[in-house]
Structure formats: C-alpha cells, structure tokens
Amino acid sequence: xxxxxxxxxxxxxxxxxxxxxxxxxxxxxxxxxxxxxxxxxxxxxxxxxxxxxxxxxxxxxxxxxxxxxxxxxxxxxxxxxxxxxxxxxxxxxxxxxxxxxxxxxxxxxxxxxxxxxxxxxxxxxxxxxxxxxxxxxxxxxxxxxxxxxxxx
Amino acid sequence: xxxxxxxxxxxxxxxxxxxxxxxxxxxxxxxxxxxxxxxxxxxxxxxxxxxxxxxxxxxxxxxxxxxxxxxxxxxxxxxxxxxxxxxxxxxxxxxxxxxxxxxxxxxxxxxxxxxxxxxxxxxxxxxxxxxxxxxxxxxxxxxxxxxxxxxxxxxxxxxxxxxxxxxxxxxxxxxxxxxxxxxxxxxxxxxxxxxxxxxxxxxxxxxxxxxxxxxxxxxxxxxxxxxxxxxxxxxxxxxxxxxxxxxxxxxxxxxxxxxx
Numbered sequence: 001x002x003x004x005x006x007x008x009x010x011x012x013x014x015x016x017x018x019x020x021x022x023x024x025x026x027x028x029x030x031x032x033x034x035x036x037x038x039x040x041x042x043x044x045x046x047x048x049x050x051x052x053x054x055x056x057x058x059x060x061x062x063x064x065x066x067x068x069x070x071x072x073x074x075x076x077x078x079x080x081x082x083x084x085x086x087x088x089x090x091x092x093x094x095x096x097x098x099x100x101x102x103x104x105x106x107x108x109x110x111x112x113x114x115x116x117x118x119x120x121x122x123x124x125x126x127x128x129x130x131x132x133x134x135x136x137x138x139x140x141x142x143x144x145x146x147x148x149x150x151x152x
Numbered sequence: 153x154x155x156x157x158x159x160x161x162x163x164x165x166x167x168x169x170x171x172x173x174x175x176x177x178x179x180x181x182x183x184x185x186x187x188x189x190x191x192x193x194x195x196x197x198x199x200x201x202x203x204x205x206x207x208x209x210x211x212x213x214x215x216x217x218x219x220x221x222x223x224x225x226x227x228x229x230x231x232x233x234x235x236x237x238x239x240x241x242x243x244x245x246x247x248x249x250x251x252x253x254x255x256x257x258x259x260x261x262x263x264x265x266x267x268x269x270x271x272x273x274x275x276x277x278x279x280x281x282x283x284x285x286x287x288x289x290x291x292x293x294x295x296x297x298x299x300x301x302x303x304x305x306x307x308x309x310x311x312x313x314x315x316x317x318x319x320x321x322x323x324x325x326x327x328x329x330x331x332x333x334x335x336x337x338x339x340x341x342x343x344x345x346x347x348x349x350x351x352x353x354x355x356x357x358x359x360x361x362x363x364x365x366x367x368x369x370x371x372x373x374x375x376x377x378x379x380x381x382x383x384x385x386x387x388x389x390x391x392x393x394x395x396x397x398x399x400x401x402x403x404x405x406x407x408x409x410x411x412x
Contacts, residue, residue: 006196006197006200007196009200009204010196010199010200010203010204012204013199013200013203013204013207013305013308014199014308016207016308016312017307017308017309017311017312020308020311020312020314020315021311021350021354023315024247024311024314024315024318024350025346025350027318027337027341028243028247028314028315028318028340028341028344028350029247029341029344029345029346029349029350030340030341030342030344055345
C-alpha cells in the first residue's frame with residue numbers, strides 16, 4: 001500500500017513537471033503550437049537604424065506581419081542592410097511599398113512599419129524595399145533645431 | 153619554512169586527489185548503473201524522497217519570490233509610468249535566473265544535505281562494506297539511483313518554481329495593485345522566448361542538478377565515518393554546492409545571454 005502511494009505521488013510529480021513546462025511555454029513565453037508559419041524574406045537599406053535589433057517587429061497598419069532576422073552593414077552602399085521575414089499570407093505588398101523605422105511610444109522599442117504602395121506588381125522573396133525612411137535620432141533633431149534657431 | 157611549503161604542497165595535492173577521486177566516482181556510478189528493470193523501484197523511491205518531498209518548499213518559496221518581485225517591480229516601474237512591464241520583468245528574471253538558482257540552492261539544503269548524511273551514515277555503520285561483502289556494488293545499488301533522481305528532479309522543480317513565481321507576481325501585480333491584465337501578460341509573452349529563455353533556464357537547472365547531486369553524493373561517500381566526519385561532510389555539501397551553483401550560473405549566463 002505504501003509503495004502504491006509512493007508510485008502515485010512520483011507519477012503525479014513527473015506529470016506536474018511536464019505540465020509546468022507546458023504552461024511556461026504557452027502562457028509565459030507565448031509559444032504557439034503552429035509555429036511553422038511560412039514566410040518570405042525581404043530586404044531594406046536604411047541610412048540609420050537607430051536602436052533596431054534582430055527579432056524586432058515588422059508591422060503594417062500596426063498589425064504584426066513579420067520580424068527582423070538580421071542586420072548587417074552593406075559595404076558597397078555604406079548603409080545598414082536589414083533582412084526581415086514576412087508571413088507568406090501577407091502577399092499584397094506592391095513593389096513601391098515603403099519601410100520606415102518607427103518608435104513605439106516616446107522612448108519605446110524600435111520597429112519597422114510597412115506602408116503599401118499602388119503598383120500592381122508585388123514584392124517577392126528576396127526583393128528590396130526601394131523607399132525607406134530611417135530612424136529619427138534625437139540628437140540630430142535637436143542639432144537641426146539649434147542650427148535653425150542660430151541662423152534666424 | 154620548508155615545512156610550511158611542504159604542508160601547502162601536501163594540502164594542494166590532497167585537493168587535487170579529492171577532485172580526481174570525485175571524477176572517478178562519478179564515472180563509476182554513471183557507468184555502473186543497474187539494469188533498467190532493477191533500477192526502477194530504487195529510482196522511484198529516490199525520486200519520491202528527493203523530488204516529491206521537496207515540492208512543498210519549492211512551491212512556497214516560488215510563490216513568495218514571485219510576489220516580492222511583483223511588488224518591488226511595481227514600486228520601481230510605476231515611477232516611470234511603465235508598470236505594464238512588471239510581467240516581463242518578473243517572468244524574465246524568474247525563468248532565466250531565479251528559478252534554476254534558487255531551486256538549486258534550496259535543493260542543496262533540503263535534499264543534498266540529506267543525501268550526504270544518509271550515505272555517510274551508511275558508511276559509518278558499515279552498511280556499504282556489508283553490501284560489498286555480499287557481492288552487491290554499493291555504487292550501483294545506493295549511489296546511482298540517487299544520482300539519477302537528483303539529475304531528473306531539479307529541472308522539474310525549477311519549472312514548477314518558475315510557473316508558481318510568475319503566477320505569484322501576477323497575483324500581486326494584477327489582482328492587488330491593478331495593472332491591466334492584458335498588457336501584463338502580453339508584455340510578458342512578447343519578451344519571453346521559449347527557446348532562448350525557457351529552455352536555457354532548463355539547461356541551467358539540468359547542469360545544477362548534476363553538480364549538486366554529484367557533490368552531495370560524493371561528500372557522503374568520501375566522508376570520514378565518524379559522527380563528526382558526517383557533520384563536516386554535510387556542511388561541506390551545502391557550502392560547496394551553493395558556491396558551485398552560483399559560480400556556474402555566472403559562466404552559463406555569460407555563455408547563453410552574454411554575447412561574449
């Protein structure tokens with residue numbers, strides 16, 4: 001009888017552990033089970049990426065459509081080259097769409113906002129955003145403002 | 153003067169020898185694990201002693217640590233108007249650091265010291281020697297099941313600790329202090345990554361389980377078989393295991409999150 005109690009409690013213990021890990025995965029880290037979402041890669045060049053990092057969000061009209069996967073420096077154009085993965089079901093970005101680096105809140109995280117264009121041809125896997133807008137850097141803004149004040 | 157140098161050298165060599173004995177001991181007990189069928193009842197009993205009986209202290213400490221984190225995080229973050237980030241702070245600090253480390257420290261005190269004392273007393277009362285006399289390898293019968301049980305239990309306890317802590321933080325933050333529930337959980341889920349954070353925390357717990365059990369079992373097996381020797385071995389278990397956990401935690405954190 002004592003052995004049986006022990007077996008039951010050990011079994012319950014192991015199940016508790018598995019359940020705890022599952023809850024951590026689903027509730028705390030927000031892992032969705034259908035993680036293998038199809039996506040395609042797009043590139044964009046920016047003068048200045050501000051504080052953009054890999055895993056930053058890519059949004060369209062505020063809706064999450066992808067994420068930044070890699071940031072590197074383009075040695076030919078001397079600009080930042082941002083590689084992003086966009087969900088495959090977002091296949092209506094025309095070739096003249098623009099990508100801009102925006103800030104969530106006053107001092108919040110940086111993310112990429114995509115606004116669609118008007119052309120009929122769509123961006124495909126491996127294409128590049130032609131129209132980009134860099135992050136606003138506070139120091140540059142302040143510097144410009146002071147310069148304008150001084151010249152008046 | 154010469155004697156002093158000789159004594160220092162001897163002490164150093166003794167340390168190295170003890171470390172070597174510990175490594176050989178580890179190899180022998182891992183290689184010499186009994187056949188699975190024979191092992192199962194022994195392992196079951198050890199999981200019960202080491203894991204199930206530690207569950208209460210883990211749940212209670214996890215709850216209180218989560219609640220304290222929620223309270224402290226709120227009072228600090230509310231000054232910047234970003235109290236929604238409490239969930240993120242509580243979850244990240246628990247999953248990455250506090251759950252594996254505090255669980256391992258509690259485990260060293262709760263289960264590690266008991267393991268050392270038990271094996272030390274078996275040695276003192278010559279039970280280990282009698283097992284050898286009747287042809288049973290004590291490493292197989294006594295040490296290996298305890299080792300595997302500790303190895304298996306710590307990640308489970310750590311996951312339970314993290315989960316209870318997160319809900320403790322949610323209890324304080326959302327229910328008592330009135331952070332909006334949606335942004336509390338959404339912020340947390342956006343910032344915690346399953347592979348980078350939760351699984352790395354689990355890897356930490358596995359490593360700590362390995363180290364703490366190794367130290368505890370070895371100290372018991374290597375203790376001087378007197379009552380004083382056992383008490384010293386138990387103290388050493390808790391001290392060495394705690395230091396090893398904290399030191400290793402820095403190394404693991406630097407490897408996992410440090411971008412070194």
